[in-house]
Amino acid sequence: MSLEIRRNILIGVTLSIALVLILRLIQLQLLGQEEYGMESRRNSIKTVTIVPARGLMYDRNGVIVVDNKPAYLVSITPSQFDTLQKGEIASLLEIDQQVIDSLLKSAKGTHRFNPVLIKRDVDFKVISYIAENQDRLNGVDFQVEAIRLYPNDFRASHIFGYTKEISPKMLEEQVGDYYKQGDLVGKKGLEKTYEEYLRGEKGYELISVDVKGREMGAYNDGKDDIEPVNGSDLILSLDGELQSYAEKLMAGKRGAIIAVDPRNGEVLCMVSKPDFDLSLFAGSTSAAELNAIVNDPAKPLFNRVTLTTYPPGSTWKMMMGLAGLASGKITTKSTIFCGGSFSLGSYTWQDHGSYGSIPLPKALEVSSNVFFYKLGYNLGIDDFHKYCTMLGFGQKTGIDISEEGQGRLPSREYYNKIFGDGKWPGGVMVNLGIGQGELGVTPVQMVAYTAAIAMNGLYCQPHFVAKIINSNTGEVTIPEFYKRDIDFPDEYWEVVKKGMYLVVNGASGTARGIKNEDYILAGKTGTAQTQGNNHSWFVGFAPFDDPKIAICVLGENAGWGSQFGAPVAAAIMIRYLSNNSVDMFNQNESKITPVIQD
């Protein structure tokens, strides 16, 4: 091969390489110019997100119970920000420089001209300072956003719940890409359940940026901007005045109250004490303060209405009566001899009285234990589990606030697991008969069950939201909740209700202390045995012949059912039925004489 050929080979290779590069440049610059040009224009647009106002919440009387107020947030646009001013901004916002660093860092990979939220609920003085120094503080912006305002004298912390900045995990797991770092998202209560309605749709303002990163005004005359859509409002079934009253009754106590309209399952009030101040979650509360709430040993964040599981005590006896009737173990007329105690094998269970042969209503009135020991024992676990399931136990009611427990409804499998196949003592059924032992129920299950009895078997899903109103179109959505009929003959319900009537209105009723001339109340006391002072239960409904409210009250370590549960329940029911005008607790305390009896 001559040197000339070799030279020509080298020149040939050189020219081919140049040709490849030029062909590629033709592809990119001449054929792809439109596409890449668009891409580069998109690279020089600053997108400012306009956060819509979150939907409001109204109570059943049209009073605003969850409102918004304007607050300022401060953001930094990374590409325009002079990092030398980091210290100044940090001290202005009273945060660490590292906080700014980590926020800017975690926003990397998103668009460089998009502002990154640094702090919300910033003091107006700080905002004025930033506004005055806008020319100097490049890339530091502020925006108005709406934060929650609770204008009433009650807390309803567990009902409304709160929003929180979205966590990195949620961001990653979200379906779609609506949420961005720094967005608020419903974390608890109604804020969480109705997040999609309340949040609205974010808007976007597009601003052109020149080669120096300076803002040049609206992109495409604002034609491509997207207007935000405000969130929808919720009309709640909650009665604000009743809620306020119930919270006052529970002040300083530990326990739970939930009252519903038995006809449709609408919740009228719900209290879980201790509770917390929601406004702490709305603004710029320090982490330390929030941690104090989270770590409080009294567990204020814990919703006792939907999450506590205690044995229901004697409030369970209607359930047993219904199961006995439905399974044919007793009839509406049959009697059981109650002699003061019940023995099985070597073990004897006591009663607080000896009543002779009594029918179901009487047994409920005096809360005889022997009647239900025997009934429970006769019923057996399978029928027990079957009929209690029909009344909603051992499962979530589906109340429309997050975090609900399902309680514990023992079954054959459950005991087989504990004691071994068939080896379990007969005594478990005796205990279950009076609502003790392994049984666990939540107050919301108890109120739904009581309402179903009041309505002769109409079991309604408890819920807070009556209507959702689109604040832009005015369109009304009525959310759907289930209702089901528990198909027992009416006489079963009537005989059980008669017993509940006698509990309050009978001569030997355990809650006769709450008997009221104007409003016919019905109910049942209960006591859950624990170490220490017992938990006080009361379930009831009123008026007896046309139920408009059903209620469950639980007082932790508050003693007998008649000591705490009954008077509180009576006061709330009468308050509601009197259109929030009668206050039993203050007016006539003597009327509520506790009977020290279960």
Add this chain to the structure above:
Amino acid sequence: MSASEFFKKFDLTLVLATISLITLGVFAIFSATSSSEFSEQFYERHMIFGIAGVVMMLVISYLPPKHLEKVSSVLYVLSLLLLVSVLIFGKKISGQRSWFSFGGFGIQPAEFAKVATVMIVAFFLSKDSEGRNSKLGLKDTLVIAGLVLLPVALIALQPDTGTNLVFLSILIPVFLWAGMPAFFIVALIAPVIVAISAFLSDIVGNYLLYVVLAITAIGIFLFKEKQYLKIGVIVLCLIAGFGSDYVYDHLETYQQKRIMSVFDPTSDPRGSGYNVIQSKVAIGSGGLFGKGYMQGTQTQLNFIPAQWTDFIFCMVGEEFGFIGSVVLIILYLVIVIKLINNGYNARSRFLSLACIGFASVFLFHLFINIGMTVGILPVIGIPLPLLSYGVSSLLSFTIMLGIGMNAYRNRNIVF
């Protein structure tokens, strides 16, 4: 000496192309750094060292060729020593220990080692051969391979794969020039092509590897060579093909991802693919005429990190468009073809081989660097000659061009 006589000995084309590229580099660096947060005046340094480089180039062009031959072994040993000491005293920057720091200036011994290695190879091959057209023996081949692999081994310890590839790129053109038979050139290139097609076949489909293997095998059998040599080369190709396939399959996912993003940057848009996506946007959006000097949004808004070094071509593509880019490529073509021709015409075998070595260094830099920014080659961090900011590379390229001019001065031509 008359003017015409002067220009017969003075490679004006090479000088003008060099000055044009360095000047373009100063403007490009100014534009690319104008909005950067770094206050260092990169373009000023590029200008000062560019002038120094051109002066050095002119000085070198007047040195007697014998002197250049003599210093080549000294320079080679010196650069090996520098490569060793940079491993010990060098400054570690993003995982690589390839820099000496002298009062704000960074010196990269590997850049100078490129010059010295080409010179020592040329020196060795010209030492006892007669004429320019002699054949290359096996012993010489091995010694040259050794001379190149020594700095490669040291640079691998930094580690700096991109620079090492430049060293390896010298071998084949120099072998070709030194008279290695075509069959052996093919035997060297074929396994590399097969290995690359093996990686590509993971994306395109396995048939690619088989097609390339088949074509290679047929091509090799067409040579008039001993059968066992042909079979040996084919076996080598098979090992290269299936071996790299095997290696790829056994890489960690992140390493596979890295390789994938070379061929498909969108597969990793936030990681190694980011620069390529943004540089393609920059170049593509430049269109035919470009956006105008200092008007490129991608460049001015710093979408491409440290654009004034390895990604400087983006600025040219975006602000000067297709026309500017083609002019740039033509300037490089002038340099490379000039070097090849100067090598072809050089009176001494040493200068001839050195020119070919330098031409391949330029060509390889050009291809890899622009190929990377336009997204047809992997992201391998080597500078664009004379344009990218970097004092060491700027000076070493002007030294190469000085020797290229020297070859022009000392060429076989009837005056």
